Amino acid sequence: MGMTMSQKILAHHANLESVRAGQLIMADLDMVLGNDITAPVAINEFGKFGKETVFDKDKVALVPDHFSPNKDIKAAEQCKAVRCFANDHDITNYFDVGQMGIEHALLPEKGLVGAGDLVIGADSHTCTYGALGAFSTGVGSTDMACGMATGQAWFKVPSAIKFNLTGSFSKHVSGKDLILHIIGMIGVDGALYQSMEFVGPGVKNLTIDDRFTIANMAIEAGAKNGIFPVDEVALEYMKEHYKKEPRIYEADSDAVYDRVIDIDLSKVKSTISFPHLPSNTRTIDEIGEGEVKIDQVVIGSCTNGHISDLRQAAAILKGKKIAKHVRALIFPATQEIWKQAMHEGLFDIFVDSGCAVSTPTCGPCLGGHMGILAEGERAVSTTNRNFVGRMGHVKSEVYLASPAVAAASAVAGYIADPAKVMEG
Numbered sequence: 244m245g246m247t248m249s250q251k252i253l254a255h256h257a258n259l260e261s262v263r264a265g266q267l268i269m270a271d272l273d274m275v276l277g278n279d280i281t282a283p284v285a286i287n288e289f290g291k292f293g294k295e296t297v298f299d300k301d302k303v304a305l306v307p308d309h310f311s312p313n314k315d316i317k318a319a320e321q322c323k324a325v326r327c328f329a330n331d332h333d334i335t336n337y338f339d340v341g342q343m344g345i346e347h348a349l350l351p352e353k354g355l356v357g358a359g360d361l362v363i364g365a366d367s368h369t370c371t372y373g374a375l376g377a378f379s380t381g382v383g384s385t386d387m388a389c390g391m392a393t394g395q396a397w398f399k400v401p402s403a404i405k406f407n408l409t410g411s412f413s414k415h416v417s418g419k420d421l422i423l424h425i426i427g428m429i430g431v432d433g434a435l436y437q438s439m440e441f442v443g444p445g446v447k448n449l450t451i452d453d454r455f456t457i458a459n460m461a462i463e464a465g466a467k468n469g470i471f472p473v474d475e476v477a478l479e480y481m482k483e484h485y486k487k488e489p490r491i492y493e494a495d496s497d498a499v500y501d502r503v504i505d506i507d508l509s510k511v512k513s514t515i516s517f518p519h520l521p522s523n524t525r526t527i528d529e530i531g532e533g534e535v536k537i538d539q540v541v542i543g544s545c546t547n548g549h550i551s552d553l554r555q556a557a558a559i560l561k562g563k564k565i566a567k568h569v570r571a572l573i574f575p576a577t578q579e580i581w582k583q584a585m586h587e588g589l590f591d592i593f594v595d596s597g598c599a600v601s602t603p604t605c606g607p608c609l610g611g612h613m614g615i616l617a618e619g620e621r622a623v624s625t626t627n628r629n630f631v632g633r634m635g636h637v638k639s640e641v642y643l644a645s646p647a648v649a650a651a652s653a654v655a656g657y658i659a660d661p662a663k664v665m666e667g
Contacts, residue, residue: 245495247403249438249470252378252492256361257398264402264499272302273377274356275390276364278346278605279307283324285365288388296332298394304336304355305329306346309605311339314612344577344603347371347459347545352577357481358473359490363387363396368545368627370461373470374454375477376491380468401467403438404429405500408445410509415661417555418453419547419625419645421506422460423514427524428504435465437501440494442472445508451480452549459546460627463521515623515658516643519631527648527660535642539622540565540653541634543574543601544608547625547646550580550587556650557589559661560596566656571598572614578603598653610634616641623652 246254246261254262256270277285282305289297297303305325310318322339329337336355343349347368350356358376362369365387372379382396390396406425426433439461441454449457454471461469471477473491481489513527542548542556553575565571573593575581581603584590593600607614608626616622616635621642624634629641642658651664 244499245497247438247498248440248492248494249378249403249468250400252359252361253398253400262400264400266400267397268400269395269397270361272363272390272394272396273360274302274304274362275387276304276346276350276362276366276369277387278309278366279311279321279325280309281365281384281387283321284384285387285391286324286328288385289391292388292392294392297391300333301335302394303334303391304350305334306338306343306349308343308345309609310611311343311604312602342578345545345548345605348548348576351375352484352579354484354486357485357487357489358477359492363390367462368459370466370468371455371459371545373458373461373468374451375481376471376473378468378470381462401436401438402501403440404434405503406439406441407443407503407505408441408508409443410445410507411448412508412511415647416511416513417645417647418449418456420514421508421511422457423516423521423524423643424511426460426464426521427514429464431463431520431522432465436467439464439466439469446472447474447476448508450551451476452551455549456546463627513645513648513661515648516629518629518640518642521629521643530658533657535621535658537569537623537652537657538620539614539616540569540571540649541574541607541614541622541624541626542646542649543576544605544626545576546627548574548576548580550583552625552646553584553589555646557592559647559650559664560654561592563596563654565597565653569653569656571653572607573598573600574607575603607634623649623658625649
């Protein structure tokens with residue numbers, strides 16, 4: 244019986260010739276990641292292993308990005324704990340304010356994750372790195388502690404769903420629309436503990452940023468991981484960033500999938516997730532003009548804070564003003580993306596239109612700081628979750644959308660079609 248791409252990566256790291264769905268394995272890790280919320284718990288647990296230091300100081304990454312720059316004393320104490328641990332153990336890949344970015348954009352940019360790697364992170368959106376052909380997944384803080392101490396983690400080998408992509412996107416449609424379309428189709432548990440493997444001739448028409456976005460939100464369908472084949476697009480990115488030689492794995496021709504879902508990218512429309520689940524989706528043509536008035540727009544995060552996302556937003560905002568009753572916040576995902584956007588003149592467009600531009604931080608995505616919603620307020624956000632109270636008050640609402648829809652909505656003052664705003 245053949246193996247999927249994910250299963251091959253797991254088999255290699257477990258030093259096994261083959262693995263099967265449901266099998267429990269111990270596997271060697273290429274990277275262990277933590278942030279300022281999850282790492283302090285892992286650091287406390289780490290001390291119970293009786294180890295003098297981490298298994299490999301080059302294979303641990305610590306990124307204080309959730310409440311950083313610190314929003315209050317508690318956040319400062321959390322970040323201090325991470326900082327002290329990084330200094331005590333000479334952690335190579337520690338990124339503090341001024342060097343940090345949002346972790347899931349920063350690690351690929353720094354070349355710390357790539358094709359064939361096995362990565363765990365104490366953050367659910369660690370699955371982002373599947374865009375580069377890595378098996379990456381989120382774990383709890385205790386598993387992170389074990390990973391830091393031993394360089395290993397246990398896995399239950401997942402089965403897989405194959406998504407066969409054809410065609411290419413229409414104008415103003417992007418990877419965010421595709422993954423929201425898929426989650427709306429299969430539900431938030433539609434890929435529970437499975438690999439979401441994206442294949443087919445349409446993959447070549449997805450940018451690397453599209454792939455990061457899609458893999459990032461695999462967890463929102465309940466998946467263990469999302470993964471893409473290592474093609475020219477991925478190799479070109481890794482040629483510029485990745486510090487090691489890519490290890491390329493391909494699914495066997497007789498690999499077993501629980502199901503195959505065919506998607507024509509040309510038929511995917513701008514898609515919005517209504518409160519309070521990512522699966523509660525409607526396409527832009529199903530929403531009446533002016534139906535959903537908004538108070539805030541957030542463009543950025545680990546999901547959509549890439550340079551292409553900011554360019555999409557700027558193309559719509561250029562020469563326009565955001566609605567008077569709307570607050571629009573821009574969060575580039577890393578310092579490098581921040582600099583690139585600045586040099587390209589995107590900041591001028593954002594500020595002239597009435598937006599505020601922030602340093603990289605996860606803050607507003609989880610209702611941490613810099614963009615918290617009050618009771619009754621509504622936000623259109625390019626982030627990845629819209630659960631009750633996700634971005635602030637339990638009686639606020641978050642609508643997930645692409646950068647194009649978010650920017651158009653900022654101008655209109657309600658959820659709006661990018662094409663119509665551009666025409667106007």
